[in-house]
Amino acid sequence: MAIVDVKSEITGNVWKIVAEPGQSMEEDEPILILESMKMEIPVASPEDGVVTEILVNEGDVITEGTVVARIEA
Amino acid sequence: MKRLLVANRGEIARRIFRTARELGIETVAVHSQADAGAAHVAEADHAVAIGPASARESYLDAGRVLEAARSSGADAVHPGYGFLSENAEFAEAVMAAGLKWIGPAPDTLRDMGDKNRARALARAAGVPVVPGSDPLDLAAPVTIRAAGAEVGYPLLVKAAAGGGGIGMRRVDDPDKLVETVAATQSMAQKAFGDGTVFLERFVPKARHVEIQVFGFGNGEAVHLFERDCSLQRRFQKVIEESPAPNLPDAVRARMAEAAVALCREIRYSGAGTIEFIVDAHTHEAFFLEMNTRIQVEHPVTEMVTGRDLVAMQLALADGAPSVVDQASIATSGHAVECRLYAENPAKMFMPAPGTLSRFVLPEPHAGLRIDSGYREGDEVTPHYDPMLAKIIGRGADRAAARAAAAEALRGLQVEGIATNRDFLIACLEDPAFAAGDVHTGFIDENRKALLARIPTKGA
Missing domain, CATH: 3.30.470.20 (ATP-grasp fold, B domain)
Structure with missing residues (x-):
């Protein structure tokens, strides 16, 4: 088991957090949804695993490369 | 008209300023903190800061835009597109403040902003409309399925308050209709504060x-x-x-x-x-x-x-x-x-x-x-x-x-x-x-x- 960082590929606002710590995720399942330039951009789990931490809050402005969550995969 | 405030940003603000300048009308820009150094601000004769970066607290805040119009001495407001351009309450507030509103009457904004009323008006004027349903009642799935069958597939589930592609979902399979209606309704309630949804035929090509x-x-x-x-x-x-x-x-x-x-x-x-x-x-x-x-x-x-x-x-x-x-x-x-x-x-x-x-x-x-x-x-x-x-x-x-x-x-x-x-x-x-x-x-x-x-x- 390894802890995997989930990073945002873009700059934007955290619009909605859709997963919570302890939740099992499949690869490509959204953890949270960013809002950037009037578009909703999901940040998805990079692999199957369990969410260990959500590191941002709804409304936060984050930059490209920010670690938004960690999963145990 | 002597001094025109443009309640917008970017290219459309600049484009409206261009014509205003040609007509000898003074220009007033409004801007969020994020746009303080923007091109439309630099070009205007006057500029008023109206709030933080978030559009909700700046370009979409009717009160702040109106206050900017008052403080800058503007006698007319052009809303551009997007933001407050189709907001009937804003148009009314502009006119109530004694300013010229560059747009249609507030009642027209209301009528055309409500897709169901707009369709009814179009039909009354003899304009053909896409086959569609009345607003749906989520408590009665049977009537939703009946409405789907009447409109025909594929169809779109649309939020009455949506626009620009936001708040619509396509359904090809009648079995997916009720769940899609529920999802669209809850999204519309959150995004627009209005969960009214209806169906419309989708033309494939x-x-x-x-x-x-x-x-x-x-x-x-x-x-x-x-x-x-x-x-x-x-x-x-x-x-x-x-x-x-x-x-x-x-x-x-x-x-x-x-x-x-x-x-x-x-x-x-x-x-x-x-x-x-x-x-x-x-x-x-x-x-x-x-x-x-x-x-x-x-x-x-x-x-x-x-x-x-x-x-x-x-x-x-x-x-x-x-x-x-x-x-x-x-x-x-x-x-x-x-x-x-x-x-x-x-x-x-x-x-x-x-x-x-x-x-x-x-x-x-x-x-x-x-x-x-x-x-x-x-x-x-x-x-x-x-x-x-x-x-x-x-x-x-x-x-x-x-x-x-x-x-x-x-x-x-x-x-x-x-x-x-x-x-x-x-x-x-x-x-x-x-x-x-x-x-x-x-x-x-x-x-x-x-x-x-x-x-x-x-x-």
């Missing part, structure tokens, strides 16, 4: 053709011909043109007549656009909605008609006897507009905010107009829409207009952020597009071929 209209508020109205806006991605327009290619004259004339009839019926005042969905095979045209404002793609119409729509808006608001005779409006040649977006086609068109370290636009000429919201060195923030500029090519015919737009796109220098520039060129030069085989599924269907023609060096 559809074109989006719209008529530019101008009403004089006295029951008189004219049209300024059509624009084809079929090239879209995720319901956002990418390329627009006029005239619409491969559309029989009789169809275009019928749509224009229907649009004018609707404007007369509602005594429309100012610039507006009546959108139709046109079946690419049968050329049946159905009313979609009316946009009660100046439209992003209005330069296409200005290029082929030689009219200045913003000048017409300002003259009407000023009470000038501006009634224009339909016979005096002519169209010549062809114009094609490309929307340059800060997005990365190679990464699923993901938005690409950043700093425009280099941004050099070609010089405009008779066959080229560029409306840009940004200058070299400007930051493109994630807070607002990704449109950087509109490149409008004009020529004696469609091929010449496409060539003019493509040449301008090749000539523009942009560094620091990813853009869809090469994707636009690929669209313009695509054989099917060149042949005028345009429809709303064009980009999705041809995505791979279009992306394959984009040069791979740097995005």
Whole structure:
């Protein structure tokens, strides 16, 4: 088991957090949804695993490369 | 009119200022903190800060915009497009403050902003509408399924308060209808504070053709011909043109007549656009909605008609006897507009905010107009829409207009952020597009071929 960082590929606002710590995720399942330039951009789990931490809050402005969550995969 | 406040940002604020300057009207910009150094602010005679970056607390905050109008001594407000442009309460507040509102009457904004009422008004004016349902009641799934069967599949579940592609979902399978209605309703409740949803038939191979209209508020109205806006991605327009290619004259004339009839019926005042969905095979045209404002793609119409729509808006608001005779409006040649977006086609068109370290636009000429919201060195923030500029090519015919737009796109220098520039060129030069085989599924269907023609060096 390894802890995997989930990073945002873009700059934007955290619009909605859709997963919570302890939740099992499949690869490509959204953890949270960013809002950037009037578009909703999901940040998805990079692999199957369990969410260990959500590191941002709804409304936060984050930059490209920010670690938004960690999963145990 | 002596001093005009534009309650907007970016290219449309700059474009409205341009006409105001030509008419000797002073200009007032409003801006969020994120836009303090923006081009539209630098160009205005006066500028007022109205709040933080978030549009909700700045450009969408009617109270702050109105206060800016008062404090700056403006005597008129132009809302541009988006933001507060179709907000009836804002229009009323502007007029109650004794200022001129550059737009239609608040009741018109309300009627046309409610898709169900808009459809009813269109129908009453004899304009054909897409088969659709009444607002749905989630507590009665049986009636939802019956409404689905009556409208026919495939269909769209649409939020009454939505727009611009936000708040609509396609359903192909009747078994998925009830759950999709529930999901759309809950999303609409959260996003718009109004969970009203209804169904509408989806035309599989559809074109989006719209008529530019101008009403004089006295029951008189004219049209300024059509624009084809079929090239879209995720319901956002990418390329627009006029005239619409491969559309029989009789169809275009019928749509224009229907649009004018609707404007007369509602005594429309100012610039507006009546959108139709046109079946690419049968050329049946159905009313979609009316946009009660100046439209992003209005330069296409200005290029082929030689009219200045913003000048017409300002003259009407000023009470000038501006009634224009339909016979005096002519169209010549062809114009094609490309929307340059800060997005990365190679990464699923993901938005690409950043700093425009280099941004050099070609010089405009008779066959080229560029409306840009940004200058070299400007930051493109994630807070607002990704449109950087509109490149409008004009020529004696469609091929010449496409060539003019493509040449301008090749000539523009942009560094620091990813853009869809090469994707636009690929669209313009695509054989099917060149042949005028345009429809709303064009980009999705041809995505791979279009992306394959984009040069791979740097995005």
